[in-house]
Amino acid sequence: MSSSASNASLLSRSLSAVWHPCTQMKHHEQLPLIPIKRGEGAWLYDMDGKRYLDGISSWWVNLFGHANPRIGAALKNQLDTLEHVLLAGFTHEPVVELSERLAALTGHRLGHAFYASDGASATEIALKMSVHYWRNTGRPGKNRFVSLAGSYHGETVGALAVTDVAIFRDAYAPLVRGGTCVPTPDARLAEAGETAADVARRAAAALEAHLAAHADETAALIVEPLVQGASGMVMYDPEYLRLARGLCDRYQVHLVADEIAVGCGRSGSFFACEQAGIWPDFLLLSKGISGGYLPLSIVLTTDTVFEAFYDDDTARGFLHSHSYTGNPLACRAALATLDIFAQDDVIATNRAKAQRIGEAFRNALGGHPAVRHLRQQGMILAFDVADALAGFSRRFFAEALQRELLLRPIGNTVYTMPPYILGDDEIGFLASRCAAALEASLA
Ligand SMILES: *Cc1c(COP(=O)(O)O)cnc(C)c1O
Numbered sequence: 001m002s003s004s005a006s007n008a009s010l011l012s013r014s015l016s017a018v019w020h021p022c023t024q025m026k027h028h029e030q031l032p033l034i035p036i037k038r039g040e041g042a043w044l045y046d047m048d049g050k051r052y053l054d055g056i057s058s059w060w061v062n063l064f065g066h067a068n069p070r071i072g073a074a075l076k077n078q079l080d081t082l083e084h085v086l087l088a089g090f091t092h093e094p095v096v097e098l099s100e101r102l103a104a105l106t107g108h109r110l111g112h113a114f115y116a117s118d119g120a121s122a123t124e125i126a127l128k129m130s131v132h133y134w135r136n137t138g139r140p141g142k143n144r145f146v147s148l149a150g151s152y153h154g155e156t157v158g159a160l161a162v163t164d165v166a167i168f169r170d171a172y173a174p175l176v177r178g179g180t181c182v183p184t185p186d187a188r189l190a191e192a193g194e195t196a197a198d199v200a201r202r203a204a205a206a207l208e209a210h211l212a213a214h215a216d217e218t219a220a221l222i223v224e225p226l227v228q229g230a231s232g233m234v235m236y237d238p239e240y241l242r243l244a245r246g247l248c249d250r251y252q253v254h255l256v257a258d259e260i261a262v263g264c265g266r267s268g269s270f271f272a273c274e275q276a277g278i279w280p281d282f283l284l285l286s287k288g289i290s291g292g293y294l295p296l297s298i299v300l301t302t303d304t305v306f307e308a309f310y311d312d313d314t315a316r317g318f319l320h321s322h323s324y325t326g327n328p329l330a331c332r333a334a335l336a337t338l339d340i341f342a343q344d345d346v347i348a349t350n351r352a353k354a355q356r357i358g359e360a361f362r363n364a365l366g367g368h369p370a371v372r373h374l375r376q377q378g379m380i381l382a383f384d385v386a387d388a389l390a391g392f393s394r395r396f397f398a399e400a401l402q403r404e405l406l407l408r409p410i411g412n413t414v415y416t417m418p419p420y421i422l423g424d425d426e427i428g429f430l431a432s433r434c435a436a437a438l439e440a441s442l443a
Contacts, residue, residue, distance in 0.1 A: 379418065
């Protein structure tokens with residue numbers, strides 16, 4: 001078979017045997033799947049050798065490029081030593097070292113690490129732990145959750161209770177015990193003369209009104225610090241997190257910081273919460289923590305929470321588990337990722353890089369009549385497209401692919417969340433091809 005015939009066969013086999021995520025499969029009648037053969041740095045290469053700049057880090061997970069030699073070497077070493085062992089009754093060096101290093105990164109405020117394999121499970125764990133904490137401390141009535149309008153914390157049935165994205169939730173509404181949505185501090189909501197911090201104060205006042213009336217039944221507030229990712233890279237002022245922390249303390253409600261997308265340096269600091277000078281009661285990591293190599297998620301929490309479960313009584317313990325909890329390969333990938341942060345001074349390097357990305361996009365798109373709210377938080381840049389036609393997002397995606405660029409807009413919001421290893425040439429490429437794809441999809 002010729003290579004293109006074998007590609008065509010792979011695509012049709014994929015469409016009949018693989019049910020792809022986040023996809024109306026019928027759309028693939030028009031939009032071909034892309035068979036990726038290999039990756040290198042910020043680039044993906046398909047079976048025909050065509051390349052694509054991975055402008056979204058393969059769904060926000062990749063930090064230091066595809067086929068990164070340092071992470072690869074650490075994993076190969078781990079593969080020959082221990083691929084997996086259960087974490088109940090057993091332990092191993094990678095999980096201990098990773099837990100200690102993450103605790104140290106929080107200044108030991110969040111010194112207890114609980115493991116799972118994906119982000120939604122981390123959300124579920126934090127929600128369960130919070131409710132179980134209140135039960136163990138004699139307040140079983142505190143079992144409801146508050147989240148922000150437009151929040152996204154995963155798509156399993158429990159996580160949907162705190163996810164406010166209609167397209168992910170509506171079909172399953174009968175399964176979900178809904179929580180309360182309070183107003184988002186979205187900086188775009190600023191009225192004339194208002195700053196982003198003013199919007200944050202307004203949103204915090206609404207949160208306070210809710211907590212004042214419902215603290216007795218509320219276990220936790222869950223937020224995506226600084227950027228609400230999946231609802232369209234909604235950015236907000238850190239003042240909201242400071243005020244929310246104060247209100248959670250005052251009303252005895254846990255604060256859960258879902259840093260699955262914004263953690264690991266994405267927002268400009270290792271943890272986004274650092275920019276508000278606060279620590280949550282639970283901090284969730286996944287996506288970038290393994291460098292984009294293996295499924296891994298982590299819930300970090302405090303001594304106070306841990307101690308409420310520490311008892312002779314089994315049922316007061318946190319009995320949640322997953323088969324691959326604390327997988328040594330995934331932990332090793334995370335340790336190699338943390339090594340790169342330390343060795344390459346990534347947070348400082350990214351600061352300069354983020355500035356260049358911002359300049360490149362302002363130059364390429366700043367004056368464009370359709371571009372609204374060009375915004376940036378660390379290594380996330382986004383803008384909204386005014387008056388886009390229905391189907392804009394898929395059209396833009398296709399136009400970008402034709403220009404060797406992988407970007408997947410969310411509705412009318414175009415964003416990039418690239419790997420941290422982009423060079424200056426690649427930054428220029430990203431901005432100029434994005435601008436060209438925008439022109440083509442508006443035409
Ligand atoms: C991606 C994401 C999740 C869910 O993680 P999965 O691994 O996809 O289940 C949860 N919260 C936020 C903020 C995310 O971006």
